[in-house]
Structure formats: structure tokens, C-alpha cells
Amino acid sequence: MSVSEQDLQDFRQEVSAWMRDNKPADPGFLLPQSFMEVGTEQQLDFLREWQHKVWQAGYLGMAWPKEYGGGGLSPIFQSIADQEMRRHGVPICFNVIGLGWAGPLINDIGSDEQKARYLKGILSAEDIWCQGFSEPDHGSDLGSAQTRAVREADEYVINGTKIWTTMGNYARYMILLARTNPQTERKYDGLSFFLAPMDVPGIDAVPIRKVTGEYGFTETFFKDARIPAESLMGGEGQGWKIAMKTLQYERGAEAGAAGGLAFERIVIDDMIEQLRDMSRDGAPLLSDPVTRDHLVRLIMEEKSIALGDKRAAIAPLTTDYPFSLQLSSKLRITEYARRMRQFAIAQQGAAGSLYVGDEQARQGGFWQRAYFNSFSATIGGGTSQVQANIIAEHILGLPK
Known part of the structure; x- marks a missing residue:
């Protein structure tokens, strides 16, 4: 479908009017400056309601497939909507790990079943996502991750620790990098990638207090946590490749994000x-x-x-x-x-x-x-x- 310059101008005016009329009033408590500072249920409820409202209005996930909750439109529409969000200074769309990393990854390489299961919940803010990459003893060296995932029948048993897990205590799902084979010659070849549920026994996300006095990160402990084998994305040993693709989204080198503001606009x-x-x-x-x-x-x-x-x-x-x-x-x-x-x-x-x-x-x-x-x-x-x-x-x- 061709889009004229007039169509885009009309759309910009439409979005601008909606943002002006629907921008929430000051809630009377401190709002997070980014998705990495959501530390209270009060903040979470406020931001969840806002993101859901933006999505229902049609201004989030505009380029994602219609059958999975998106708008099925050209990415230029989402770009304009994001610009107007910044211009009007509206609150952030907090579910950034889902909107910007997990969602685009699932859209790109996920199965139709995975798209149907996960994408709409990301957009609506019903399902919060977190990221399980970094570990306490390995810093930025993701290739040395030691959290283990052992296959037992139709489940994987997870043991280990992840850190700096943004909103881990609120998340329903985690994009998890874990070691399924500790014997490979190259350390990268033993890693696998999971779309892991967080609401299973054996997972404990402990909030970390930051220098600001706020929360937002957790240290996440796995002790004999059992997740379905179908949580595996790709095959065993493909985790490093998939994780690097995910990081391309996180670092802004790949398109596909659902949109929305991840940070309060400070210029x-x-x-x-x-x-x-x-x-x-x-x-x-x-x-x-x-x-x-x-x-x-x-x-x-x-x-x-x-x-x-x-x-x-x-x-x-x-x-x-x-x-x-x-x-x-x-x-x-x-x-x-x-x-x-x-x-x-x-x-x-x-x-x-x-x-x-x-x-x-x-x-x-x-x-x-x-x-x-x-x-x-x-x-x-x-x-x-x-x-x-x-x-x-x-x-x-x-x-x-």
C-alpha cells in the first residue's frame, strides 16, 4: 500500500491530538525515568495502564503483524507515533525488553505458535519480559555463562544465577541464555536460548537497591527450576547466535521494535x-x-x-x-x-x-x-x- 506525504501529515496530526488529549496528569508520585527504574507496584500499575491504552489506540506495535496484535502498517507510522510521544513528553512504555528485544526476535525467527503465544501479551503489557544474560561472576563475558539447563524428558532443569535482571520480580517470561553442554571445545557452542516462564517453582528474583535509592534490577536465582522443553528457541547449541541477534536489537542495530518511549525525554x-x-x-x-x-x-x-x-x-x-x-x-x-x-x-x-x-x-x-x-x-x-x-x-x- 502506497503512503502519500499527506497521509503521513494527517496521521501525525491525529497522533498529536490523541497524545495531547490523553497524556496522564501527574500521578503525585515519582515516575521512573526509564524502564530500568520500575521499582514499585504503584509505578508498575500506572505504566501498565498507560502502555495498554497506547496499544489500544493503535500507536504501539504498528508494524507488527495484525494477527498477533499489531497494526500491520509501514514502520514509518510507528516512527511518527514515537516522535509525537517524545514531543508531548508522555510516560514511557515500560515493557521494553518485550517490545524492543524479545518481540522483534520472536517476530523474526520464532514459529507461528510462538508468535501467537507471546506477541499480543507483550504489546498489551499483560506479559512483562526480562532478560537473563549477565551473571555475577562473568560481567560482560556472556560466552562464559555457567547457568545450566539439563534436559529431563519434556523439561529443562535450570540451576544458576543471573544479575541485573530488569523487572525480574515482575516478569512473566525471561529470554534466558543457559549452558546445555559444558563439554564443547568452544565455550560459545554449549549455550542455548530459552523463552523461559518465570512463574515456576525454583526461581527467586531478589530486588537490588541502586545508588539512587530506587529499584528496578534483580538478582535472579534458579534452583532446580523446571521449564517446558518447548521453551527452547532454535536448537541446543544455537544460543550464542540467537543472543547476538537479540543484542543487535538492544543496541539499536536492528529494526523491528514495537515502539514507545523507553526513557523519559531529557534534552x-x-x-x-x-x-x-x-x-x-x-x-x-x-x-x-x-x-x-x-x-x-x-x-x-x-x-x-x-x-x-x-x-x-x-x-x-x-x-x-x-x-x-x-x-x-x-x-x-x-x-x-x-x-x-x-x-x-x-x-x-x-x-x-x-x-x-x-x-x-x-x-x-x-x-x-x-x-x-x-x-x-x-x-x-x-x-x-x-x-x-x-x-x-x-x-x-x-x-x-
Whole structure:
């Protein structure tokens, strides 16, 4: 079906009007700044209701197949809907691991039965998903994962520990990387990938309190937990390949996400606004040439990220280093966000040491909280150091 420019303009106006009319009022409690800070039932209920409402209105999963709860439309419609969500500053769609990683993976390589079983629940927010990749003793070295999955009849028995499991205590399903064969010559060949239910005996997700005072991550313990053998995706030993494909979605190098906002929109204009009424040595802070120079550099960087996303979709503009923008996207965006928020705090002087809950904190400690929360994104999906290695090896062709 061809789509005219007028069709897209009309759709944008439709979405904008809906977002304006349906944006929730301030609930009176602290909302998460990203999907990695959902730590209370109150927050969860609020965000679940919001995501369900967006999906029912037709603005989530717009490019996913109709028969599985999606809209069956061109991805351009979802892109426009997401842009309007950002512009109107609506709440996040919190089920990001389902919407952005598990869902696209199932859509891409899953069976028709798996699509029918899982996709609609992801979109509606009925089924929350989490990720079981990282382990306490192995950091970013996923290939050394030691959580075991042993086949017994029509079940797999799982034993081991996963960490940094976002919303593990609320999730119904986990994308799980576990070792089915410890004897392979290459450690990667012994791993398998599961769409594992979380509501079975033997799984205990223990919340982890972060430096912000909030929760959102868990450490997840498996002790003789039995999951159906049909939870296996692909065949035994194919886990590493499937996990790497999943990480491509997580790092922004593959399309297919259902849409929605994963993070509260915090941009350079927000920071400039909070600096307007600040002074240094009796003069407005924004008149200081050094401050202005730093701001201009940050503005340029934020603009380059936005333009880079557009450039990535135009093949002739990326022939020098194909996929360079997609593979570097996570590193560029997360490190920029961290530095921008750090700069905002530094301009507050002594007040920068105050936090949420202190009556004297500027903007209620918003920037301090945002800065601490930014580290989740620089670690999850592969640390910034891992991302730099990916760029060096896969884009620049440097040796390992």
C-alpha cells in the first residue's frame, strides 16, 4: 500500500491530538525515568495502564503483524507515533525488553505458535519480559555463562544465577541464555536460548537497591527450576547466535521494535532552561563564555546524533563504513546523556551535592537522579568499553 506525504501529515496530526488529549496528569508520585527504574507496584500499575491504552489506540506495535496484535502498517507510522510521544513528553512504555528485544526476535525467527503465544501479551503489557544474560561472576563475558539447563524428558532443569535482571520480580517470561553442554571445545557452542516462564517453582528474583535509592534490577536465582522443553528457541547449541541477534536489537542495530518511549525525554533544551535563572560571580551563568562554549559543544553533539539516525537510513551516505551508525548508536547516545547530565549538575555549584528529598535541591534533585540513572544505560546491553571494542573490530577492522 502506497503512503502519500499527506497521509503521513494527517496521521501525525491525529497522533498529536490523541497524545495531547490523553497524556496522564501527574500521578503525585515519582515516575521512573526509564524502564530500568520500575521499582514499585504503584509505578508498575500506572505504566501498565498507560502502555495498554497506547496499544489500544493503535500507536504501539504498528508494524507488527495484525494477527498477533499489531497494526500491520509501514514502520514509518510507528516512527511518527514515537516522535509525537517524545514531543508531548508522555510516560514511557515500560515493557521494553518485550517490545524492543524479545518481540522483534520472536517476530523474526520464532514459529507461528510462538508468535501467537507471546506477541499480543507483550504489546498489551499483560506479559512483562526480562532478560537473563549477565551473571555475577562473568560481567560482560556472556560466552562464559555457567547457568545450566539439563534436559529431563519434556523439561529443562535450570540451576544458576543471573544479575541485573530488569523487572525480574515482575516478569512473566525471561529470554534466558543457559549452558546445555559444558563439554564443547568452544565455550560459545554449549549455550542455548530459552523463552523461559518465570512463574515456576525454583526461581527467586531478589530486588537490588541502586545508588539512587530506587529499584528496578534483580538478582535472579534458579534452583532446580523446571521449564517446558518447548521453551527452547532454535536448537541446543544455537544460543550464542540467537543472543547476538537479540543484542543487535538492544543496541539499536536492528529494526523491528514495537515502539514507545523507553526513557523519559531529557534534552539539552531542558538543561539550558534550568540554567537560565542561575548566576556566577554576580552575572547570569549563560553569559559566561566558557559555559556557553561547553553548551554549544553539547548542542552540536545532540544534533549530530539526531542527524546520524536519519543518515543511517540513507544507504549512499553510509557506504564508507556500512552499519557504522547503527553499531555505534548505543555508545554515542548513552555516553552523551551521561556527560550532559553531569555538566548540568556541575553548574549548580554546591547545590549539586543535594539529592531528591532535600528541600534545597534544584528542581527537586531531577538532574542528580538523571545522572545516576544514566549509568544503567552505559552498562546494560554491553558496557561502553564493550561497545568501543565492537566499533574497533566490526567497523574499523582492527584486531581483537
